[in-house]
Amino acid sequence: MNSSEAIIEIRDLQYTYAGSNKPTLVIPEFNVKKGEELFLFGPSGTGKTTLLECLSGVLKPTSGSLKVLGHDLVTMSSADRDAFRAEHMGYVFQSFNLIPYLSVIENIELPLHLSPVRKSRLGSVDTDMVIRALCGNLGIGELLDKKVTELSVGQQQRVAVARALLGKPDLLLADEPTSALDADHREKFLKLLFELAELYGTTVVFVSHDRGIENLFSRSLSLESINRATS
Ligand SMILES: Nc1ncnc2c1ncn2[C@@H]1O[C@H](COP(=O)(O)OP(=O)(O)O)[C@@H](O)[C@H]1O
Numbered sequence: 001m002n003s004s005e006a007i008i009e010i011r012d013l014q015y016t017y018a019g020s021n022k023p024t025l026v027i028p029e030f031n032v033k034k035g036e037e038l039f040l041f042g043p044s045g046t047g048k049t050t051l052l053e054c055l056s057g058v059l060k061p062t063s064g065s066l067k068v069l070g071h072d073l074v075t076m077s078s079a080d081r082d083a084f085r086a087e088h089m090g091y092v093f094q095s096f097n098l099i100p101y102l103s104v105i106e107n108i109e110l111p112l113h114l115s116p117v118r119k120s121r122l123g124s125v126d127t128d129m130v131i132r133a134l135c136g137n138l139g140i141g142e143l144l145d146k147k148v149t150e151l152s153v154g155q156q157q158r159v160a161v162a163r164a165l166l167g168k169p170d171l172l173l174a175d176e177p178t179s180a181l182d183a184d185h186r187e188k189f190l191k192l193l194f195e196l197a198e199l200y201g202t203t204v205v206f207v208s209h210d211r212g213i214e215n216l217f218s219r220s221l222s223l224e225s226i227n228r229a230t231s
């Protein structure tokens with residue numbers, strides 16, 4: 001696949017929550033190219049999280065076509081979408097979703113337990129060494145045996161990113177994970193994230209209501225410019 005190819009291709013996508021009488025997403029067309037660092041912004045309630053959940057295969061679009069790496073998630077079974085996500089995607093949640101009773105390293109290893117293919121993406125090298133190198137790059141190399149509840153918000157965020165990037169996923173989806181950080185930390189964090197994403201060939205889709213960071217991305221777009229749903 002060359003770098004100008006689309007990693008995400010959306011045509012006529014609609015998503016309507018069960019019990020709702022109008023769609024949350026109506027997206028006629030939207031593409032993301034491989035290698036992009038895309039910033040999608042919009043106020044709260046405009047469907048950012050809903051779109052990321054469709055992209056990750058957590059939610060199945062009500063109609064239309066949503067291709068990731070050429071595979072249409074709309075026609076896949078729920079189990080196939082779960083396997084596809086585990087194999088190809090990293091997800092950084094707004095609240096990080098770290099497991100409080102596990103250590104830092106156990107949290108980071110989780111995706112490998114969910115997908116043998118993800119584990120095989122590490123190659124023949126020792127998993128522990130790969131995690132240590134990645135965490136060294138993220139500045140959390142000293143924290144691996146700590147409980148995640150002992151960490152600061154900024155440290156937890158780096159753990160969430162390490163977990164998402166382990167195994168070099170094709171696509172990293174991030175849902176406002178910087179909202180708890182101050183401006184200086186946000187910028188440092190994003191530069192580090194992009195450095196690793198570029199090294200790994202990982203495409204980044206990052207959603208936020210906070211436009212203070214948009215100039216750091218390779219492309220920036222308002223969700224309302226692609227989503228025709230009216231709230
Ligand atoms: N589980 C749900 N059931 C019904 N409606 C929902 C659900 N989650 C979100 N919505 C609605 O979908 C719209 C978009 O929400 P969301 O995707 O969370 O927006 P954002 O992430 O931009 O704040 C909102 O109107 C919200 O009320």
Ligand SMILES: [Mg+2]
Nearest residue numbers: 048049050175
């Ligand atoms: Mg949201």
